[in-house]
Amino acid sequence: MTKKNRLFLLLSPFTFYSLLFFLGPMLILFIFSFLEPGIYGGVEWNFYHDNYGRILGWADGEFEDFDIIYTIIFLRSLRLALITVLINLLICYPAALWISNLNPKLRNFFIFLITLPFFASLVVRLFAWMIILKPSGILNQVLISLHIIDEPILMLFTEGAVIVGMVYVLIPFMFLPLYASIEKIDLKLIEASKDLGANKFITFFKITLPLSIPGIIGGSILVFIPSLGNFIVPDLLGGAKVMMIGNLIEQSFLMGRNWPFGSALSMMLMATVVIFLLFYVRSVSKYENETETIK
C-alpha cells in the first residue's frame, strides 16, 4: 500500500464523519437562523433577519418585536459566567499551589482524590446541591442550629445558587490547567528569588504568579465556555427567576417551537465564545513573546 493510500484510509472515517455530522449540522443551524419561523412551529424557507433583530434591536416583523429582556438575559449570562470563572480561580489557585508543594507521591494521590468526585454524574452532583440549598436543606438547618439565622433563608432559586452550582461542577476544568502550569515552574527560579532576599510574598507575586498565567487563562476559558451556555444548572438551581441564554435557547426549541429564533440565539452565543477565544489566543501568544524576550 502506498503512503498516500494509507493516509487516505486513516483519515477518511473522520473526514466523512466530521463533514456529515458536524459541519453539516453547524451549517444547517446557521441557515436556520436566517429563516422565517412558521406559524405552527415549522420554518418557511425565506430569508428573514428579524430573528437577530429581536435580540439586537431592529425587529419589525409582523408579530415580533425587539425586547430588552433578551439583552438583559445575555448580560446576566455573561455576568454569571465571569463571576463563576473568578470564584473558581480564587478557590482553585491556593489548592493547586498547596498540592504542587507536596511531595510527588502524595501529589498524585491528591490529584486522584480531587478528580474522582467529578466523575460522578452531573445530575447527581446538582441534586446534592439542591438538597443542601433548599429551604429545609442542610445549610439552612446548620445555620439555624448555630443561631446565625432564625428562619430559613431562600438559597435555592437565586443567582447565588446558580453560581455555586456552576463553580462546583466546573472545578476540575480550572484546577487541572492551573496545577499543570504551577507544577511546571522551575524550582531553581524560586530558590534564586529566595537567595536574592525576596520573602515568600514577593517570590509569589514576581515569580509564581506571572509564570502560571497560561494556566490561569486556559482554566478561565475552559470554565467560561460551559458556564456561559449552561442551561442545566440555572434550570435546576436557578428556577424561572435566573434565566440564562441556555434556558432561552432550550425554551425556544422545546416549548416555543420557534427554531429560527433559537438558532439565532445559538449563533449569538457562539459569536460570544469565539470573541473570547480570539482574545485567549492573542493573550497567550503575546505572553509567549514576552517570556521569549526574558529568556
Next chain:
Amino acid sequence: MTFIINIIQQFSKHLFSIYGIIFFSFIYLPLLTVIFLSFNSNPINMMVWDGFTFDWYKSIFGYSTMLDEDAIYLESTEQLLSSLKNSLIVSISTTIISTLIGTMTALALARFRFRFKSFYRALIFLPMLIPDIVLGIALLIFFVTIGIKLSLLSIIIGHCTFLSSYVFIVVSARLAGMNETLEEASFDLGANRFTTFRKITLPLISPGIIGGALLAFIISLDDLVITYFISGVGSTTLPVFIYSIMRRGIKPEINAIATLMIVVSLLVAGAGLYFRSKTTK
C-alpha cells in the same frame, strides 16, 4: 511579641493544610450528604434522620417495602431500567466507534505530513470548544431536517461527533511521547508494516487507547445536554430520565439512585485513573 510572631508563623505554616481540608470538604461533602440520606427511613421529611433503611434501594428495583404506599414516588421501575439499558447501549457503541475514529485520526496526524493538517486539527478541536447546547440543537435540527428519527441511533451519532475528539487528544498525547526509533528498528529487522504496527506501535499506544476509550465511555454515559435534545420518545437515557424527575421535585428515591450512580462511576473512574497511573510510570 516574639510569642505572637511565633503563633502567626505556626499558623501560616498550617494555613495551606487548613485550606486543603476546606477545599476537600467542599468537593466531597455534597456527595456524602446524598449517600448518607439515601439510608434515611423518614418518608415525609428526608432531612430529618429517622433510622437506617435499605427501603429506598428496594423500592427503585420494584420490591415492596415497609414504607407508606404514598411514599412511592417513582412512576415505574421499568422506565428506570429501560433508561439504564439505553444508556449502556449508547455508551458502549459510542466508545467503540469514537475510539476507532479518534485513534485512526491520531495516527494519521502523528505519522504523516500533508497539506490540510492544521485544518484537520481545528476541525478536531472545534466540537469541544462549542457550547454543548449549540451542538445539541444543531444536531436536532440536522436530524429533523434530513429525516433521521430521534432514537438511540441519533444519540450515538451525536455522541461520536465530540467524543472522537476526546479519544484523539488522549491517543495523540501517547503517540507524541512514543519513541519512533522503535518502529524504525522493527523495519530494519525485516518486519513489514502490519507486523510493526501490531507488535510495536499498538502495544505502545494501547494505554492511550484504553484511557481514551474509558474517558469516552464515562462522558457518553453521563452526557445530559446533547442527549437531552436528540433523544426521542423511548430513547431516554439515564441522566435524561433522572433530570426529568428532578425537574418535578426532590424525591427520596433519587438519593438511592444517585448513590448507586456515584458508586458505579467512581469504580469505573477509579479503575481508569489507577490504570493510567500504573502505565505512565
